Amino acid sequence: MSDKPDLEGVSTYQGPAGGWGALRAVAKALSGQMAIGRETVALTRMNQPHGFDCPGCAWPDPKHTSSFxxxxxxxxxVSWEATAKRVRPEFFAANPVSSxxxxxxxxxxxxxxxxxPMAYDAATDTYVAIEWDEAMRRIGAALNALPxxxxxxxxxxxxASNEAAFLYQIFAREFGSNNFPDCSNMCHEATSVGLPQSIGVGKGTVTLEDFDHCDALFCIGHNPGTNHPRMLGTLREVAKRGVPIVAINPLPERGLERFTSPQDPLEMVAGRETELASTYYKIKCGGDDAMLKGMMKWLLxxxxSDLSHGGKGLLDRAFIAEHTVGIDDLVADIQATSWDAITAKSGLSREEIMHIAEIYAKAERVIVCYGMGITQHAHGTQNVWQIANLLMLRGNIGREGAGICPLRGHSNVxxxxxxxITEKPDDNLVKGVEKAFGFTFPKKHGNDAVAAVRAIRDGQSKALICLGGNLAVAMSDPDATFAAMRKLDLAVHVATKLNRSxxxxxxxxxxxxxxxxxxxxxQAGGPQSVTVEDSMSMVHASEGTLEPASEHLxxxxxIxxxxxxxxxxxxxxxxxxxxxxxxxxxxxxEVVYPIFANYNQRIRxxxxxxxxxxxxxxxxxTPDGKAHFLVGRGIDEDPLLDIDHLTLTTIRxxxxxxxxxxxxNDRxxxxxxxxxxxxxxxxxxxxNGLRHGDRIDIEVVGPTSLGSDGQVRAVRGFTAVAYPIAQGTVAMYYPEGNRLVxxxxHDEQSGxxxxxxxxVSLKAATAAA
Known part of the structure; x- marks a missing residue:
């Protein structure tokens, strides 16, 4: 272990989310891309009627938009996309792929x-420019040569827009493939699988207006300041109404603590800030299922107690009787779960969980928001079930000011x-495609992201078409993933910028x-708009106005x-x-999906x-027309619980x-x-005998500790930063931490x-690191 700590670039941030720090960051981002005029024009049209949708998060637009x-x-x-920097064929000619x-x-x-458009030339180890027609001819030939x-x-x-994604799946279906690995598989697939089993739809049930009427808001496993910053304005308004905001997260996140709105001149000039979370509990990573069961246990x-004293009880029995099934099995499971197990797994005390449950019990209209801190677990689908269970106990789904709110990441995922875009086509999709286009395709399930990488690794899949993204880097286990993808016969990437994939x-x-x-x-019919769907099922048009970065786009x-x-x-x-x-x-x-009735009229x-x-x-x-209380496997199902380890989470x-x-930077x-x-x-x-600033190695323990090369999965030579994170939990950035997964x-149900x-375990860095 070095006697000298490595603390360069490590400090403590004291300011609120937003504020002058945000404005300085925007100015720096714009100047860094050398396109101030182009980017500024774009910003004035972002998230506006007849403008374009933000390329970032999927938080919805308010009905009455502001100027900015x-x-x-x-x-x-926007600055990243509207940049003045260009990667031309001359750059590729001077820079072999190996460099x-x-x-x-x-x-x-x-x-x-x-x-x-570029094609790789093995003789020179460079990408070289290619005409669109020739590229398409070669791709068509390669796809048709597959076994x-x-x-x-x-x-x-x-x-990808709705229009691009729809055409893409029609292309693949007519070709004969249902293999649709997509970014949902790596983030909210547990929502897409778990919520239909519970409430019959794999989406949130709230609208933006519901936040004006809730009287308690729970934020579990997400970081709005970074991953969906426009939500901060909504949280601010909820807090100003005096509504309790309960934050449950392993790390303290500034975007859940306090916020200064850059769009409020008085707040900015006066240096004021709005306190957001009224209650903030740092849960142990992976303890959400236990905490939610604890809340329900205390609620029961x-x-x-209320019934025994002549009250009407705290459960919404009319809702449960009319709309749900499975309550008895859920209650039996909760009653069989001990408080000792709940507190040990969650890292929260019984009193803390009781406090959270009492906030929930006193509120008439509750919204629960959650992010990938809930879904990216081996029991992610089960976590989603438990949130739905909690809400249904008091009828908090399907009424104003209440509901479940999964926070999607990308703007049209x-x-x-x-x-x-699903590897699991159903009868309605098969019939809809036949009605719209006159061809049928098999209903056999295809590959999701994990299954796709395995199929490529095992030689079963030979071609990969990527409509955007950076799949190889986003996926878990980069050593196995990179090696697999080098076996492909064909790789096609549709992109705006160069990336490692x-x-x-x-x-x-x-x-x-x-x-x-x-x-x-x-296009031939003139300027076109596309459409996107946000986290709350609002569909709206997006229309760019900037001159394209190249005439070849x-x-x-x-494409x-x-x-x-x-x-x-x-x-x-x-x-x-x-x-x-x-x-x-x-x-x-609209033909394939009747829920889009009068599509063209309504997006205008x-x-x-x-x-x-x-x-x-x-x-x-659902098949029986009822919402379902669903019982998980219990909070002690993890075989690693008996191993002395810390739990690592990846973060952005x-x-x-x-x-x-x-x-x-991570301000x-x-x-x-x-x-x-x-x-x-x-x-x-x-x-662990370590200090703030030490260089350390992080090694995986348990059944998945060895990589495909037989060596221990590890990230070596990183710097330990003492941080007020929940005890028993450590965090490092994504995708750097993917090597450990x-x-x-993965979650068996959602993948x-x-x-x-x-x-993981921690130790002082080896000399080699």
Missing amino acids: EFCENGAKA LWHMSDYALESLGRLTH TPEAAEFYTSGR ELDA QGNRTVG HLILAKQSFIFPCLGRTELDV RSEPW VAQMAKATLPDTRVDWEGLVGNYDRIRDKI EPGGFRLFVGASERKWL SHDQYNTTIYSL YRGISGRRDVVFINAADLDA SLDS TPSYKSIP
Whole structure:
């Protein structure tokens, strides 16, 4: 162990979320991309009627937008896309892929916008420019040379519009593949699987207006200051009404604690801030299921006490009787769960859990918001069930001011799923596609993200088409994932910027530059708009106005259509007609999915329209028409509980969105210029004989401790940062921590990788590190 601590770039941030720090960060982001005028024009049109949708988070737009309806991280996303920097063919000619591989992920994306379609040339180890027609011809030939259509994987990023995603799934289905690994598989798949089993729909039940009427708000396992910053304005308004906001998270997050609104001149000038969470409990990572059971256990005890004293009880028995099944099994499971087990697993005391439950019990209208701190666990689907169970006990689903609110990440990840990006097609999709296009396809389930990587690794899948994203870096187990993807016959990446996935070479590799959200999309029928769906099922139009970064850019719908035409000689789809006018795509979406009735008319209304969400109206689209109380496996099901370990969770920095790194800073956590840090409770440092600033190794323990090379999964030489995180929990940045997550570590029901429940041990760094 070194006697000299490594604390460069490590400090303590004292300010609120937002405020002058946010404005300085926006100014720096804009100046850093050297396109001040272009970016500023774009910002004035972001999240506005007849403007474009933020490329960042999926928080909904208010009905009455302000002049500047964007947040700090939204501004960063725009500056990243509207940058003046360009990556031209000359750059690729001067930089072999083998040299580009040694650049950091941050440096690769910082190079700027891609300008030309490119194909890899093995003789020179470089990407070279290629004409669109020739590229499509080669891709079509490669796909048709596969032993079976099921040997192709079709990945989708949440950035894709409804129109692009819909055409993409039609292309894949007509080709004969249901393999749709997508970004949902790595974040909220537990929601998409768990909520339909419980309430009949894999989406949240609340609207933005419900936050005006709730009288308690619970925020579990999410960080709004970084991952959905526009939510801070909503939290501020809820707090100003005197509504209790209960935050439950392993780390203290500034965006849950206090906020100064940059759009409030008086607050900014006076240096005022709004206190957000009235109650903040730091739960042990992976303890949410136990905490939720504890809340329900105390609620049941309060209910029984009230009944014994002549009251009507605290449960909504009329709602339970009319709308639900399974209450008896849930109650039996909760009563069989001991308080000792609950407190040990959650890291919270019985008194703390009782306090949280009493806030819930006293409120008439409760909203529970949750993020990937709930879903990215080996029991993520079960966590989602328990939130729904808690809400249903008091009838807090399907009425004003109450409901469940999963916080989606990317701006159209929910919309992609709505228009058919799923590896599990049902009868309605099969019949809808036949009605709209005249062809049928098998209903056999395809591959999700984990299954896709395994299929590529095992030689079953030979082609990977990526509609956006950075799949290889986003996936767990990069050693196994990178090695697998180097076995591919074909890799196609549709992107705005260069990333590491583009450098993992197949026998044939292509990079296609596409239009971004901010840019003007002109097709045969004139300028086009696309549509997106936010976290609350609102669908609205998005129309870019900026001059494209290059004359060679094409829209995602156009690129998909050209690949389809080159691959499907006997296609039943009028690809040219659909791409010529996106209204025609929306007409077809409406045929396949009747919930989009009058699609083109309704997206032309300011603010768009909300899709039907049955549970919002207490219409349960389950097989028996009832909402279901669902019982998990118990809180002690984890076989690693008997192993002496800490639990590591991966997190995003404040200057990060998914795998995109805007800078090496993390302002709210006091980190600047680096990402090689691990946040650890001081008591856990002491227990391991370590100190603040020590260089340490983080090693996986338990059944998944060995990688594919037979070596211990480890990240070595990182710096330990003493931090007020829950004891027993440590945190490091994503995707740096992905190396610690095995492909086998995932939720069995949803396939979501366990990025937030990694059993680890800590020790002083080895000399080699």
